[in-house]
Amino acid sequence: MPDLSTSYLGLQLKNPIIVGSSGLTDSVEKIKNLEDMGAAAVVLKSLFEEEIIMEMEETIHTMTNRNFVFPETMDYMETIVKEDLLLNYLELIADAKKAVGIPIIASINCVSSQKWTYFAREIEKAGADALELNLFFLPSDSQRGEKEIMEATFDIISKVKGIVRIPVALKISAFQSNLVRYVEHIDQSGVEGIVLFNRSWLPDIDINHLVMSSGFVLSSPSDLGNTLRWVSILAGRVNCDIAASTGVHDGAGLIKQLLAGAKVCQVVSTLYINETSHIFKMTEELSKWMEAHEFESINEFRDRLGQSNSGNPAAWERVQFMKHFRNFI
Numbered sequence: 001m002p003d004l005s006t007s008y009l010g011l012q013l014k015n016p017i018i019v020g021s022s023g024l025t026d027s028v029e030k031i032k033n034l035e036d037m038g039a040a041a042v043v044l045k046s047l048f049e050e051e052i053i054m055e056m057e058e059t060i061h062t063m064t065n066r067n068f069v070f071p072e073t074m075d076y077m078e079t080i081v082k083e084d085l086l087l088n089y090l091e092l093i094a095d096a097k098k099a100v101g102i103p104i105i106a107s108i109n110c111v112s113s114q115k116w117t118y119f120a121r122e123i124e125k126a127g128a129d130a131l132e133l134n135l136f137f138l139p140s141d142s143q144r145g146e147k148e149i150m151e152a153t154f155d156i157i158s159k160v161k162g163i164v165r166i167p168v169a170l171k172i173s174a175f176q177s178n179l180v181r182y183v184e185h186i187d188q189s190g191v192e193g194i195v196l197f198n199r200s201w202l203p204d205i206d207i208n209h210l211v212m213s214s215g216f217v218l219s220s221p222s223d224l225g226n227t228l229r230w231v232s233i234l235a236g237r238v239n240c241d242i243a244a245s246t247g248v249h250d251g252a253g254l255i256k257q258l259l260a261g262a263k264v265c266q267v268v269s270t271l272y273i274n275e276t277s278h279i280f281k282m283t284e285e286l287s288k289w290m291e292a293h294e295f296e297s298i299n300e301f302r303d304r305l306g307q308s309n310s311g312n313p314a315a316w317e318r319v320q321f322m323k324h325f326r327n328f329i
Ligand SMILES: Cc1cc2nc3c(=O)[nH]c(=O)nc-3n(C[C@H](O)[C@H](O)[C@H](O)COP(=O)(O)O)c2cc1C
Pocket: 020, 021, 022, 023, 044, 045, 046, 047, 107, 109, 134, 171, 197, 198, 199, 217, 218, 219, 220, 223, 245, 246, 247, 248, 266, 267, 268, 269, 270
């Protein structure tokens, strides 16, 4: 049997499949099932920065009405967690840690470093093995250019890294401008991992009622190409670990991402479509493929097709475009 084990963010994993942040990971029962089905780790459903701030502000509001707010109360507020949503999240981490042996990665969806970052420490204290920060910068935000996004990114990293010891990964958008430079900068900031990519809301148009509606929530295998492009370009350029997320639906998709240089793949949509037992099928496909190619461990082939040796990925892509589109009649 080939050895499927790998490491991610310094965590030892039995295989390279992590269940990504979603409704699939929002309870201890679901996480136990994912472990039974072969998942190597899970990323919990995200808390939103706004939820953390709102709960904190609601508590402050209640305290203000009762004349409880003093400067020291504000300090106190930044170090305690009072409300249900946040407590429930911390309980989920602690209970999941007791119930399963696989690593539990907490997740926060954030747009700034304001007020919420104290909660990263609470997450660490609850026992999370790592923290994934989903940076939600939208290209439709006309108030924030490349410079502001860069500043916000480093502000978030320095605040969070300043208070936790657990590894931190950043989940970023595929629509970020100047991705190579952006990721190289993030890498130098000391984070342990980068997740390519988060999934944006996709619009659609209802032509019968002439209104905007919601497009596909789940990805499809055809979404793999964009992630594959960026994993192969970036994996060999950075020291931190790259997790591929988006479009990995089967064993072949998993193998392609590993060949491109990913340390692990995060899967979500395929488990909604094919149920959680699909994890077992994917690890089996990986194992059989490794046997057929006489690979005993993942390190023997990981990053074999990455572009770390390409001095100029843009030039390489231009040649591929010319080669494959020009003669397509
Ligand atoms: C129903 C659903 C809920 C999700 N919730 C979250 C979330 O809370 N936080 C997050 O970072 N990503 C969330 N995601 C994005 C996934 O973690 C993942 O990045 C994305 O779906 C791409 O992977 P896939 O192609 O395997 O689905 C969600 C995705 C889906 C489909």
